[in-house]
Amino acid sequence: MAEPPVIILEREVERLLCYRELIPRLEEALGKFSRRDSAEVIQPVRSTLPLQKHNGFLGLMPTYMENDGVLCTKLLCFYKRADGSTLPATQATVVLLDPEYGNVKAVMDxxxxxGMRTAAASAISAKLLMRPEAEVLAILGTGKQALSHYNVFTEMFSFKEVRVWSHTRQRAERFCHSVSGPVTICLSVEEAVKGADAIVTVTRCTEPVLLGQWVKPGAHVAAVGACRPNWRELDDVLMKEAVVYTDSREGAMSESGDIILSGAEVFAELGDVINGTKPAHREKTTVFKSLGMGVEDAVSAELVFDQWKAKASQP
Structure with missing residues (x-):
């Protein structure tokens, strides 16, 4: 008889999940996904259900990793919020199942x-594509994803300066108070990104906010917002001049407004670079367009569950 499902709440997930252990698992999973071996990762493109009354969507993200025995799905509600809204832009629940019996093993925040797997994927993109001598990081946005990206980027890399931009100075100041190191508040996107070696866009914008004319040649951009085919963060100039990488080519071609509307070509998936089948063009301006994938949630949830079991077995 199957054990009843474990409920793992937000604070417990925070205690159990760390970048040091998550990033190697994500790199391995991204490589497996891009090999397209059906026994490695079975993951359809995220399906969405419109929540028209609330200006949002319900996204369903199932994944099966047959060789690893991992079956998982995430339920994600995400919204186009008005500027200044106090309502959350996203809410998510991850369900981990036993692939043999079909029962739910764990339900977790x-x-x-x-936040952590998305930031970790961006950090992996920077590890592969950013110039080693990078000194300046710019973050556009000040929400949960901005904080998780700040945490992992400053943990993995040694930047001499971190800049942040937000629609309001109040939110930028609140962000600065929430992080452990010094951050420069910039009053405009142009000011924030001029001369930056790495740029992270984690905004709620649905129209381009980052223009190619402001981006330093050879900079690396991790574009995380704009997850709908008619939403954008980056302009045509940047998308067409940069070498574009993504987590899932199929996902990007169906979900990313930055790619679809600009007509930009996807050069490779991150997994292609990890597998050595496509090069990392560090000497050129690069864009990693992140949509987020079910396999990232699956390996993260399995790590959380493994850690929970290890702690539960301790006397």
């Missing part, structure tokens, strides 16, 4: 998992 998905907000921490989403």
């Amino acid at each position: 998905g907000e921490v998992i989403t």
Whole structure:
């Protein structure tokens, strides 16, 4: 008889999940996904259900990793919020199942998992594509994803300066008070990104906010917002001049307004670079367009569950 499902709440997920252990698992999973071996990762493109009354969507993200025995799905609600709205832009729950019996093993908060696995994927993109001598990081946006990206980027890399931009100075100041190191508040996007070696866009914008004319040649951009085919963060100039990488080519071609509306070509998936089948063009301006994938949630949830079991077995 199957054990009843474990409920793992947000604070417990925070205690159990760390970048040091998550990043190697994500790199391995991204490589497996891009090999397209059906026994490695079975993951359809995220399906969405419109929540028209609330200006949002319900996204369903199932994944099966047959060789690893991992079956998982995430339920993600995400919204186009008005500027200044106090309502959350996302809410997520991750369900981990036993692939043999079909029962639910664990239900866990998905907000921490989403924030950390997304930031970790961006950090992996920077590890592969950013110039080694990078000194300046610019973050556009000040929400949960901005914080998770700040945490992992400053943990993995040694930047001499971190800049942040937000629609309001109040939110930028609140962000600065929430992080452990010094951050420069910039009053405009142009000011924030001029001369930056790495740029992270984690905004709620649905129209381009980052223009190619402001981006330093050879900079690396991790574009995380704008997850709908008619939403954008980056302009045509940047998308067409940069070498574009993504987590899932199929996902990007169906979900990313930055790619679809600009007509930009996707050069490779991150997994292609990890597998050595496509090069990392560090000497050129690069864009990693992140949509987020079910396999990222699956390996993150499995790590959380493994850690929970290890702690539960301790006397």
